[in-house]
Amino acid sequence: MTPSDLDALLTWRRDVRHFRTDPVPETTQEALRHAMDKAPSVGNARPWRVLKVDDPSLRAQVRAEFVRCNRAAQKSYDPATAEDYAQLKLAGIDRAPLQLAVFTETAPAAGRGLGRQTMPQTLEHSTAMAVHTLWLVARVHGLGVGMMSILEAAEIERLCTVPPSWRFFSYLCIGRPDFEDDTLLLHRAGWQENAQTKWGSR
Amino acid sequence: MTPSDLDALLTWRRDVRHFRTDPVPETTQEALRHAMDKAPSVGNARPWRVLKVDDPSLRAQVRAEFVRCNRAAQKSYDPATAEDYAQLKLAGIDRAPLQLAVFTETAPAAGRGLGRQTMPQTLEHSTAMAVHTLWLVARVHGLGVGMMSILEAAEIERLCTVPPSWRFFSYLCIGRPDFEDDTLLLHRAGWQENAQTKWGSR
Numbered sequence: 052m053t054p055s056d057l058d059a060l061l062t063w064r065r066d067v068r069h070f071r072t073d074p075v076p077e078t079t080q081e082a083l084r085h086a087m088d089k090a091p092s093v094g095n096a097r098p099w100r101v102l103k104v105d106d107p108s109l110r111a112q113v114r115a116e117f118v119r120c121n122r123a124a125q126k127s128y129d130p131a132t133a134e135d136y137a138q139l140k141l142a143g144i145d146r147a148p149l150q151l152a153v154f155t156e157t158a159p160a161a162g163r164g165l166g167r168q169t170m171p172q173t174l175e176h177s178t179a180m181a182v183h184t185l186w187l188v189a190r191v192h193g194l195g196v197g198m199m200s201i202l203e204a205a206e207i208e209r210l211c212t213v214p215p216s217w218r219f220f221s222y223l224c225i226g227r228p229d230f231e232d233d234t235l236l237l238h239r240a241g242w243q244e245n246a247q248t249k250w251g252s253r
Numbered sequence: 254m255t256p257s258d259l260d261a262l263l264t265w266r267r268d269v270r271h272f273r274t275d276p277v278p279e280t281t282q283e284a285l286r287h288a289m290d291k292a293p294s295v296g297n298a299r300p301w302r303v304l305k306v307d308d309p310s311l312r313a314q315v316r317a318e319f320v321r322c323n324r325a326a327q328k329s330y331d332p333a334t335a336e337d338y339a340q341l342k343l344a345g346i347d348r349a350p351l352q353l354a355v356f357t358e359t360a361p362a363a364g365r366g367l368g369r370q371t372m373p374q375t376l377e378h379s380t381a382m383a384v385h386t387l388w389l390v391a392r393v394h395g396l397g398v399g400m401m402s403i404l405e406a407a408e409i410e411r412l413c414t415v416p417p418s419w420r421f422f423s424y425l426c427i428g429r430p431d432f433e434d435d436t437l438l439l440h441r442a443g444w445q446e447n448a449q450t451k452w453g454s455r
Binding site for chain 2: 052053054056057058059060061062064066082084086089090091093100101102103104105106109120124151152169170172173175176177178179180182183184186187188191192198200201202203204211212220221249250251253
């Protein structure tokens with residue numbers, strides 16, 4: 052792969068919130084599953100855990116939790132900002148055909164603790180990289196991903212009845228995007244312009 | 254880009270520990286810098302902060318800190334495991350021509366707090382995805398990356414004299430790999446086999 056091929060992929064990876072409702076084919080779901088197998092992982096602990104959420108009543112409960120947290124978040128902005136915020140329509144949860152709840156196993160047997168004794172949070176970092184890997188693989192299959200984190204972790208853990216050692220990471224809405232656009236959603240909505248990454252030096 | 258192109262990239266992305274010492278050209282460093290500009294970021298807060306570590310005495314101090322933490326980690330394994338561990342030669346720090354200390358700004362102005370009120374750790378998750386993006390861009394430029402996390406965060410923050418709101422994320426050793434191999438370093442050393450990612454369902 053050339054640098055410009057990858058650059059194009061990274062440019063077109065998008066946080067998508069508006070989905071078409073046609074289902075994600077099983078073969079594509081399989082590709083998404085295998086994507087995470089190739090993610091890096093500190094000490095190779097591979098701590099990500101994934102639940103596919105199909106149950107409509109569970110989806111409705113997650114949605115309600117998002118509405119509750121979203122409302123609480125809006126209170127801390129001024130009214131105009133809160134309105135922007137609402138307009139962002141962050142929840143693809145109403146339409147996305149494929150929805151995954153992602154967790155981190157905080158006490159994985161795999162990897163034997165290598166590399167995480169000084170920084171246990173590397174487990175969550177590994178999950179983040181695995182989700183990013185899935186995101187890129189979704190893109191080459193023509194799928195968008197919306198990552199939801201405006202949720203109370205403990206509540207999602209309770210709703211999904213996960214083992215006590217699992218820590219909620221994020222809720223992913225996946226499907227074909229309703230439109231293609233090369234302007235980021237948050238930028239179109241005037242939320243935040245990109246700043247370039249600079250390196251300091253020491 | 255086709256799914257198989259991306260699959261090949263993900264397969265060949267490797268945690269590298271054995272580097273050639275020839276310098277990374279400035280144009281390639283520029284590409285690595287820009288890589289992070291395209292990383293996803295919760296609320297677009299873009300909290301990653303990068304310091305390029307050139308100063309030989311600072312490199313030596315980071316190395317010493319790694320040796321100290323590595324020694325402490327070895328004590329908690331049985332002798333045979335500790336020996337494996339030592340043999341992994343985790344430190345590319347002695348040879349990697351380009352070394353970056355990566356931090357997370359825990360109080361970024363950008364993004365106005367969007368999406369992280371319930372889960373402040375999403376800032377570190379964003380940094381993880383930015384590092385993964387850099388990792389992939391490094392790969393298409395023929396470079397390997399070794400991520401070091403066996404370090405005490407507070408000590409690296411002190412050594413690098415960063416602002417109090419910066420939290421150490423990881424130390425990256427970057428350069429041309431000394432050898433190409435399609436078997437993971439940890440696997441060759443018998444440390445941990447890959448488990449496939451399964452999805453549960455709810």
